[in-house]
Amino acid sequence: MVIGKLKIFSGLANRSLAREVCGFVKIPEGAIKVGRFPDGEVRVKIDENVRNCDTFVIQPTSSPANENLMELLIIIDALRRASAASITAIIPYFGYSRQDRKAEPRVPISAKIVANLITVAGANRVVTLDLHAGQIQGFFDIPVDHLYVRPVLIDYFRGKKLQNLVVVSPDAGGVERARAFAKCLGLGLAIIDKRRLSPNQAAVMNIIGNVRDKNVIIVDDLIDTAGTLVKAAAALKKGGAKNIYAAAAHGIFAGEAYKRIEKSNIKEVVVTNSIYRKVKSRRIKVLSIGKLLADAITRIHQGQSVSQLFE
Numbered sequence: 001m002v003i004g005k006l007k008i009f010s011g012l013a014n015r016s017l018a019r020e021v022c023g024f025v026k027i028p029e030g031a032i033k034v035g036r037f038p039d040g041e042v043r044v045k046i047d048e049n050v051r052n053c054d055t056f057v058i059q060p061t062s063s064p065a066n067e068n069l070m071e072l073l074i075i076i077d078a079l080r081r082a083s084a085a086s087i088t089a090i091i092p093y094f095g096y097s098r099q100d101r102k103a104e105p106r107v108p109i110s111a112k113i114v115a116n117l118i119t120v121a122g123a124n125r126v127v128t129l130d131l132h133a134g135q136i137q138g139f140f141d142i143p144v145d146h147l148y149v150r151p152v153l154i155d156y157f158r159g160k161k162l163q164n165l166v167v168v169s170p171d172a173g174g175v176e177r178a179r180a181f182a183k184c185l186g187l188g189l190a191i192i193d194k195r196r197l198s199p200n201q202a203a204v205m206n207i208i209g210n211v212r213d214k215n216v217i218i219v220d221d222l223i224d225t226a227g228t229l230v231k232a233a234a235a236l237k238k239g240g241a242k243n244i245y246a247a248a249a250h251g252i253f254a255g256e257a258y259k260r261i262e263k264s265n266i267k268e269v270v271v272t273n274s275i276y277r278k279v280k281s282r283r284i285k286v287l288s289i290g291k292l293l294a295d296a297i298t299r300i301h302q303g304q305s306v307s308q309l310f311e
Contacts, residue, residue, distance in 0.1 A: 004053040004085040006301045009046070011059035011071035014276040017092065018058040020290030025297060030055070034071055042067075044074045051083040054301050058293070061095030061114070062252065062275040069095060069114065073121040080122030088125040088300060089118055090293060092274035093222075093250045097132040100139075115139035127296055127306075129274055129289065130221050130249035145306045147296055149249045149272050152287050154184050156270060157217060157247070164242075166190055166214045168207075170232040178219040181247070190216070192232050212240030222250035223271065226257040230264040237265045250274050251284065 009030035010018030022029045031047035057079070059072040072089060079087050099110035111133075118126060119142055127145045131137070137144040166188045169178035175191055182189045190209025216236055223229055223246070233244045244266050251271030258280045261269055269281075272289045279286060292309070299306050 006056075006297075007048075007050055007053045008056045008058065008297065009075060009079070010057070011068060011075055013060050013062060013068040013071065014058065014092065014273070016276060017273055017288075017290060017293075020273075020288060021058060021294045021297065024291050024294030032075070034075070042070050042074050044071070044078050046078050046082050049082075050079055052085045054086050054088075055079050055084040056088045056090055056297050056300075058090040058092070060091060060093035060275055062093045062250075063095075063254070065095040069117070073117055076118070076121040076123050086124045087122055088127060088297075089123040090297070091126060091128045092272075092289065092293070094128045094131055094136065097136055100133040100136055111136050112139045125300070127293075127300070129272075129292075132221050145296060145300070147292060147306070148310060149274070149287075149289055149292065150181060150184065151310065152272060152289055152292060153219075153247045153249075153270060154181065156285075156287055157185065157245070162215050162243075162245075164214050166209070166211055166216050168192060168209075168211065168216050168218045168232070168236065170194070170218055170220050170228055174220055177221060181217075181219045192235060194228070194232075207235060207239045211236055214241060215243045216241045216245065218244065218246040218266075220246070220248045222252055223248045223257065223269065224252045225255040226253070226260045226264075229266070229269075230260045233265045243267045246270065251277060251279075251286070253277055253279075253284075 007030045008022050009032045012034050033045045035043045037043050057075050061069045076087055096110040096114045125143045129147045130149055137146055167178050167182035168190045169175045170192050171194055179189055190211050193206050218232055229246055236244055246266055246269045248271050261281050261283055269283055270285045272287050296306055
């Protein structure tokens with residue numbers, strides 16, 4: 001059953017993606033002012049009537065994570081106080097997702113704190129893409145639709161018509177993701193066994209599987225400083241791989257990421273526009289997830305299955 005009129009709003013984190021989504025849904029962007037007071041506090045005003053409307057807020061909580069998170073929370077609160085019938089937070093990239101457990105003593109589980117904040121602010125549902133850890137869905141006490149950018153990436157690589165391919169997981173934790181990718185393309189799978197030295201550094205140990213004389217696609221959920229990715233590519237090249245490609249849902253590209261990619265053995269890095277970035281490397285290809293999000297929003301609004309998007 002459809003509830004109220006569909007309206008889509010956006011914070012400042014990724015306005016271009018929000019415009020794409022509205023174009024696919026064929027509705028204008030919701031009228032909203034997002035800015036800052038002189039002391040730096042977030043200022044939000046909804047500039048149209050949303051009473052009894054089915055509202056969606058598109059806002060990744062990427063860098064600057066705290067600023068973008070506060071915008072999301074305050075927009076949700078503004079919609080709730082304006083009597084929106086429902087509020088769905090569309091979070092293409094879920095910041096703090098890597099802090100999903102106590103990896104060592106006396107550290108927080110920050111992903112759970114963020115989930116609580118979004119729920120308390122007044123969101124009725126969350127839609128997100130390629131979480132770093134799937135169990136984060138359980139941190140919420142409201143429905144979560146976990147989407148995958150895999151179809152977008154797979155369509156791109158199918159179009160390239162590369163021969164003699166194998167999919168590679170850069171670590172043991174990403175095997176399930178890489179296996180699903182490989183299965184869709186009908187390819188073999190290899191795994192890189194590594195030992196992590198620090199949160200942003202990893203030492204590659206060895207390769208499980210055959211990559212010699214093959215083109216490879218390294219599949220991961222995100223690329224941050226690109227340290228792990230570049231070391232994985234070096235190990236694959238040493239193991240006899242030919243052309244090396246990388247595919248990830250989220251391109252964070254922090255620190256020396258661009259410089260590392262430019263100096264690496266990687267031929268092309270493919271990411272989506274879940275995070276707004278002015279790409280500083282010709283080796284990076286950015287694909288749009290606007291249609292995917294638009295389809296998800298339409299299905300949620302019309303009370304249809306979202307999971308059918310991936311069947």
